[in-house]
Every structure is written in structure tokens, then in C-alpha cells.
Amino acid sequence: MHAALLKPAKVCDGSIRLGAPSSRSAFPPLSRRLHQGQPLFHEGDRANRVYEVAKGVMRLARVQPDGRRQVIDFAFPGDVVGLPADERHTTECEAITDCDLLVHRCPSPTEHDGNPVLHRALLDAALQEIRRLQNHFVLLGRRRALEKTAAFVALLLDRISEPIGRYRMIRLAMNRADIADYLGLTPETVSRCFTELRGRHVLALDDANTVIVLDAARLRTLADGDTGL
Amino acid sequence: MHAALLKPAKVCDGSIRLGAPSSRSAFPPLSRRLHQGQPLFHEGDRANRVYEVAKGVMRLARVQPDGRRQVIDFAFPGDVVGLPADERHTTECEAITDCDLLVHRCPSPTEHDGNPVLHRALLDAALQEIRRLQNHFVLLGRRRALEKTAAFVALLLDRISEPIGRYRMIRLAMNRADIADYLGLTPETVSRCFTELRGRHVLALDDANTVIVLDAARLRTLADGDTGL
DNA sequence: CGCGTAATTGAATCAGTTCAATGTCAGTGG
């Protein structure tokens, strides 16, 4: 396993956010390129690798027989996807932009001996992810549409925003349907919420996929459930 | 750490379901008794122990500043609660019936050396929990009230039901508000759903806290989103 | 028995969905 695993910070599906890939490792991990729309793995697939996102955005989701979909998480550069349960993947995973991945071997459950440092890192990462999922729970179960949307933008603001003048800009890699399925809403409602946030001068939309946060404080207040009135 | 940890099966908050407590261990863990309504820990508390439920039911929840609450999980005998992230508990945890707990030491993140078998067990348990939380996600985000309620009863049917004649019976330790906060509904809606399920002869209510499942197949069909019409 | 808590039921309201129409933009080919 690659040395980057030593500094885990995040998990999805279970997955770990590793530190920036260490370029001084004597055994750099394999890398893999994925184009927009390509699946990395499906729910139920046998799992013996974990993948660190080096570039791009991946989407983790559960799909039901009737087609309803719940997006579990988005994985950004530094995140890792593919940690299995019972040696199987438990979600669908797809590249929503072109992606570069670093491929790591995933230790099988029978390896008690393996690398104890690795095991510890994976455990910590999994515990972090549990907390992240718990945060997402509150969002999904106990918030109104506008709060959900504000919270989602606030999340991206912390994770992937770039400065632009005295504001910050977010490039949305995901479309409205992806956001809707992450928040438990319809695309139409997400769109209306973006319009509402724009009307309140909390954010501006350059084009549909480029958000400029005009009032981060108010955004966070909205995200926490205050109406601000 | 107690030998029971060797057979983990479930996590909440992160938490592990250990095997039934092994009575032949030379070093039995401390045990602790909790009365109904007593909190075990709060969100943000320092964490250095994990707790295996030996008897009773515990409730794990996130509470927001404005009082809204999301129940993350219920822990039944065999489950363990208290696995921390960053050495802190990430949820509120309270006994909703009188409980007996087995107290285990929780290894700190700095212990790379510790018991590798233990670490591996904790990791597997955490990965299992991630999958469980993912299941709960679909429930919370992508299902109607009746489906949610049916799915909840189906869950308890698999976990804690007892045979009664040719049917199975479930003793609900949690009240309607707890169920509502688990499913992202109001107590009134949960009540109406129980009434509806009773009207469809899927289940019968002896008293408000005693469910008898009359038609398990139909219950599961409803839980999966089919209207059955 | 009577009190307090929890559950149920009812009626009105409302947030979000659904369905349909319109608008926007990038890519393609005449």
C-alpha cells in the first residue's frame, strides 16, 4: 500500500481521503484514467482495490430497483473511493468529470498480520466517514429544501471553492439531478432554490454550473436553518 | 479488550456489534447499568471506551441548535455504541429502556502497535456500519412515509422480533417521536402510517408498542416501494 | 379513580412534487 495512506482524512463508500500523493515513495501506486460518465465499479462488485482521486470528481450512489437514486457522496481530489464491506462494493461509483485515480491494494479481512499502521489508518478513515455520513443524515432528514441547498453550497465552498476577486467561486461538476439526488429533492426544486438564493443576493450564477458566493455568512446561516428574518 | 470483539458484525456512531459476550474470557469487561432515559454520552464528549449493549435498547441521535433531531440508529443487544471520530463522540446516546452494557477500552489513534486483530475487527465493523448508514440514506431520502414506516418495521422484524403463534411480534422500545426522528417524519405521520398498515392487514397493534406482523411478504414489498396495487 | 404522558384522529395548510412549457447553451452540419 502506498505511503499516502498514512494520513487518512476522509472516507466514502467506505473510502479514505489520503494525503496528497507522496511523490517520494519508492513504489508509486498504479494510476488509472477515467472519462466523464465512465463507471469505476458497481454495487455488489468484488472489491480488492481502493482508489484515490487525483483529479476530477466521482459520484457514489445507491440505485433502487424502481430507478430511484440516492447520491451518497461526491469524491473530490484527495478523497478515496472503493472501501468495501464484506469484500464487495456497496454503491455505484462513476466519474462525473474526467478523472485521474491512484490505485491502491485493499487488504482482505483475513489479513490480521498485514500492515498494522495501514489498518489503523483505514479504521480512522472509516470512523471519519461515519461522522460525515451522520452530518449528511441531518441534512437529508431534518431540513427544508432551501436549507439543504444552502448547506450543499456551503459544503462545496469549504471543499472546492476558488477565490475570485473578494468573493469565492464554485465550479459545479455535478448537474441538478445529481444535486437533487444527494439532497433528496427533485431537480426542479434544486433549481428553484438556486434562483431563490440568487434573488436574496446570497450567490450569483455565472452560468448554471458556476456559482459565485456573495454572502458566505448568510449562506451558512441559511444552511443552519435560520430563515434570517 | 474483550474476546467478543473478534467477531464484529455491526457498528453505530461508529459502533461494533460484537458476538454474544463470551463468558469464558479470563478477563471479563467491566459492566455498567443504565436506567431508561439516562444518557451514556453526548456529542463532543471525549471518548476512550466503547460499549456493547448486553440488554436493552440505546438511541443514537444528532440534535441541532434549533432542537430538530435526527435519530441515527437504535442499538440492540449485541450492538456496540461509542466508537469515536477524532477521540470524540459524534452523537448523543441515551438508553431508551433500562440497559446493561459491557465496557471495553477503545484504542487511541496513536496506538499503532496495539492489538492488530482488534484493529482489524474495528475496521471491518466500521465498514459494515458505513453500509448500514448507506441503507438508511435511501430510506431517508428516497421513500414515502408509508414505505419508510414499512421498512422500519421490516428492519425490526429481522432484528428483534419473536414468534407468536404463526406470526411474529415486535416490542417497540422507542416511542412515535423516536421513530419519526429516525425516518425524517412527524410523530403524527408515523401514527397514521401504522394505522394504514393495520387497515391493510399487514400488521396488528396489540397496544401502541406491540406490533404483530401479519403479512411479512407484503410488508417487505411495501418497504421496497411497491404500492402493491 | 384521576392524573399525566403518549398516541390517535381530524381539518386546514403548505412545501415540494409533478407535469408541461419555455429558455439556454454547446456542438454539428449545411
Next chain:
DNA sequence: CCACTGACATTGAACTGATTCAATTACGCG
């Protein structure tokens, strides 16, 4: 260069499932 196309986003209007608030009803316990 501009018209056409297809995918996605936005907007509108009607509908509906769940919530809210209020009124009973049922139940456990002193």
C-alpha cells in the same frame, strides 16, 4: 456564419403527501 439539435436548466401551474395545530382517546401509574 447561422440554423438546427439535444441535453440541461428554469419557470409556471396544479396537485398531493406530509405537516401543523387542535381535539380526542388510550394507557400507565400513583
